[in-house]
Amino acid sequence: MLLTILVFLLILSILVLVHEAGHLFVAKKLGIKVEEFGFGFPPRIFGFKKGGTIYSINWLPIGGFVKLYGEDEAGGGKIMIKNKRLMIKNKHRAFFAKSAWQRASVIVAGVIMNAILAAVIFYIFLGISGFKTDLPLLSDYKFFGVNQTNIQEIIISSVVKNSPAERQGLKPMTKVVTVNGKKITGSKDFINIVNKNRGREIEITWSTLKTQDIHKTKVIPRIFPPKNEGALGIGLFSLSSAVFNYVTPVQKIFSGITYPINLMVYNLSVIAKLVKVSLENRTTEPLSQSISGPVGIASITEGILEIQNLKEKILGLLNLAGILSISLAFFNVLPIPALDGGRLFFILIEAITGKKVNQKIESTTHAIGMIILLTLMALITFKDIAKLFIK
Numbered sequence: 001m002l003l004t005i006l007v008f009l010l011i012l013s014i015l016v017l018v019h020e021a022g023h024l025f026v027a028k029k030l031g032i033k034v035e036e037f038g039f040g041f042p043p044r045i046f047g048f049k050k051g052g053t054i055y056s057i058n059w060l061p062i063g064g065f066v067k068l069y070g071e072d073e074a075g076g077g078k079i080m081i082k083n084k085r086l087m088i089k090n091k092h093r094a095f096f097a098k099s100a101w102q103r104a105s106v107i108v109a110g111v112i113m114n115a116i117l118a119a120v121i122f123y124i125f126l127g128i129s130g131f132k133t134d135l136p137l138l139s140d141y142k143f144f145g146v147n148q149t150n151i152q153e154i155i156i157s158s159v160v161k162n163s164p165a166e167r168q169g170l171k172p173m174t175k176v177v178t179v180n181g182k183k184i185t186g187s188k189d190f191i192n193i194v195n196k197n198r199g200r201e202i203e204i205t206w207s208t209l210k211t212q213d214i215h216k217t218k219v220i221p222r223i224f225p226p227k228n229e230g231a232l233g234i235g236l237f238s239l240s241s242a243v244f245n246y247v248t249p250v251q252k253i254f255s256g257i258t259y260p261i262n263l264m265v266y267n268l269s270v271i272a273k274l275v276k277v278s279l280e281n282r283t284t285e286p287l288s289q290s291i292s293g294p295v296g297i298a299s300i301t302e303g304i305l306e307i308q309n310l311k312e313k314i315l316g317l318l319n320l321a322g323i324l325s326i327s328l329a330f331f332n333v334l335p336i337p338a339l340d341g342g343r344l345f346f347i348l349i350e351a352i353t354g355k356k357v358n359q360k361i362e363s364t365t366h367a368i369g370m371i372i373l374l375t376l377m378a379l380i381t382f383k384d385i386a387k388l389f390i391k
Contacts, residue, residue: 004302009061011301011321012294013039015114015328016063022113023066024053026106033069033093040064068106070094100351107344114329115260121322123256129315131246131255135263136239138270145258147245152186152238156206163233168219170206170234177205177214187236194231199223213308260326293377295384297324337369 017039027034033052038044040058047056069090091097095106126133137150154176159166176184179193180202194202198221207214221231246255274287292300297320304316335345342365346357 001302004298004305007305007317008294008298008301011317011324013061013063015117015321015325018113018117018325019110019328019332020064020066022109022111023068023106026109027066027068027095028053030098030102030106031093032095032098032102032106033090034066035069036065036067038065038067068095070096100347104344104347104351107340107347108333110340111329111333114325114332118260118322118326118329119256121318121325122259125315125318125322126246126252126255126259128311128318131252132244133319134241134243135266137242138240139273141242141266141269143242143244143262143266145254145262146251147247149243149245151241151243153241154184154187154190155209155237155239156234157237158235160229160233163229164219164222165232165234168217169215170204170217170219170232171208174206174208175239176236177207179204187238190236194221197221198231260322263323264326264330288380288383291380293380293384295381296387299384299388336373337365338367338373339369342366342369 020037024034024037028051036047036054036056038047038054038056038058039061040063041060042058045057045059047054049055070093095103098106134151140150142148156165156170156172156174156176158172159170176190178184179190180197182193184190184193201218201220204217204219205214206217219232222233223231225231225233244259246252251258271287271290274290278284278287300320301317304313304320307313307316332340333344334341336342346362346365350356
């Protein structure tokens, strides 16, 4: 558990620090004063000042932040109100005093850094895996920039107590690889082989989903099984996967870019279908069950760390970090209040109209957005914690 927490916090902190570093570098390049660049969130453990910026280490080790001088006109900088007019020292170094396009550049820099980091991570991920990987499919989808082969795998969903399967060590949530040396490509294929061999011993090769360890089991399917149990006493479901193979030089050169784009576009298409199902059935369950917060992601991290094969473990962590980085980039750029995209939205309005949006309206909008985001995060976290204790 301690290792899981440390690895999870390390991944999350790297992603957020890279994001905030983007804001830092561009702000300094444009002459904006950066008051503080913090690792974690206050209270502060210690810090040092260099080039007018405090670089700090803080007690809450989740991500980081950048504090820009005059970021919100009423905070962040040494601003005084006098005769209803803003009086500010070093106004030329204040964030709000810069042009709309300069401020937009600072905001977008964090998103760009996460997108670049995701590309780097996936180049490493695909390089280690020999430019071959696979992705579970919830719906038919054609990916671009890669040779794609769709396959079906058989997953044992349940094992009946005192059945031949249980007595011979077959377990739920494991993958059937072969039966009598024949690769299984569908549930019908598996059922046909089992039924043809009732009363005779068959050899099943299976692997665990988490660790990918291969096991072999010899079992005799029952000729006359109890009602609704089947010859082996197991439940099955099919899992479709897309196998990616980057073959040509062009595919390999652009793989670190096309792979995360494919992931995001596919995930958005799945989310759209889940929203449709939720609306049609008037329930949020299909959508809510597909979303995870920090606790859910930490649980995924724990599953990856349980993988015995070191190479597969490294690939799993890289894949998770890459997905989180590209997701952070995408959702941060959406026009959601309190996020970078929300701030960018108001800056773009100013750039188009030539007039700044009323500061009070913008601040109130971001405050409401933050409350909604924190509420959603609390609900998702509660759901993730409940999953750990309720089957």
